[in-house]
Amino acid sequence: MLALENLSIRMGDFALHADWQAPKGARIAIIGPSGAGKSTLLSLIGGFTAPDTGKVLWQSQDLTRLEPGARPITTLFQDQNLFPHLTIAQNLGLGISPNLRLTKADKERIEGALERTGLAGFGPRKPAQLSGGQQSRAALARALLRDKPVLLLDEPFAALGPALKAEMLGLVSDLADETGAVVLMVTHDPKDAQAFAPLTCLVAGGIAYAPQPTEALLRNPPPELAAYLG
């Protein structure tokens, strides 16, 4: 279980508070107005921002003081952060070993992840030789190779067209089913939440609310969400 205990941060006149748990295997969409703090919430969980109060726990282990890389968490940002001077296979290798000392078994895992994301044969290419959609898949493949029990996605597929985005969401969904990972995904599209996440966390007015059933929330949205959905 991922637990946020009285987690809070204030930056100027922006503030955010969260106090809830996500059970193992939960898939949660994070939705809310621009600037409400969705990325900040992921950043607090992933360890890229330190909270003013409270804790982040995984299976009762306090992660709050750990560096991002020491947490059982992978974060996939909107800009994919593939290194342009490395090949796709090397970029994926970074998901396994930061110094790229890879065993034969590691290389086989990389080939497997490329196949799984529809990129078989693309290992030797540089990121610039891939389309935007292929780059997104490569970033996802790297995230999956890290094999962590918590996956944080910050609008990772926003730049893709609808068909490709649906395909990527399906892939994340299948893989989350297989590994039982907790997945938190920021999206601005309620259809993504409906398709992907049984639960949705609304971030608005300084609060990241406890995840609620997505269908009920969207059918009967509170005023902050209704205003955002239009």
Ligand code: ADP
């Ligand atoms: P969202 O992802 O929901 O659009 P963000 O989490 O990116 O919102 O931003 C929340 C608020 O925090 C915004 O008002 C933004 O301007 C502010 N903010 C983000 N990062 C910093 C920072 N390093 N210092 C001060 N304010 C910040």
Ligand code: MG
């Ligand atoms: Mg954001």
